[in-house]
Amino acid sequence: EAQVTQNPRYLITVTGKKLTVTCSQNMNHEYMSWYRQDPGLGLRQIYYSMNVEVTDKGDVPEGYKVSRKEKRNFPLILESPSPNQTSLYFCASLGTGFKAFFGQGTRLTVV
């Protein structure tokens, strides 16, 4: 089954404690992306990757890092999380015809 798997689904952490949200896809897609979803603001792109070792900033990259060492994995790293990064995060990989496959989401709370 084609899928994008994110972990964890829910995370509560404290300000400044480094965390990583993992994302893995099994469709051999080259393009992957991270979004955050906030009420009234829709989905905003954080970073995207067009292939292994190729990443670029989206609309809201500040405070985030990514890496793409393998095609299937695209982790999102928050080196020093802050409360304004409390949000719902989605990883997506893009197939043909603009069909983006989204993960189940990670609800992050930073206190």
Place this chain on the structure above:
Amino acid sequence: QKEVEQDPGPLSVPEGAIVSLNCTYSNSAFQYFMWYRQYSRKGPELLMYTYSSGNKEDGRFTAQVDKSSKYISLFIRDSQPSDSATYLCAMSADNAGNMLTFGGGTRLMVKP
């Protein structure tokens, strides 16, 4: 001003109604237009996409693009309670889809 504007709703309609969901945008470079549906606690799923202006129909769903007015619509005929979800429009200027710009989403509730 946001690049893509979408009324957040909620939009509440009775079962069987025709639903019209809309987005306006400001970037004239957008050429590819998509509608995603997002159920509660799930990631968005692609419903339809269209290129440039015109209409596209898929079952009960019709997507319409008017590039001259920078306005896109999604019509749902014979709406069902299972259509209750948030609908997000998305747009891209290139066919690689590197930068999908999403609207904020409209929450739709179809009541039995």
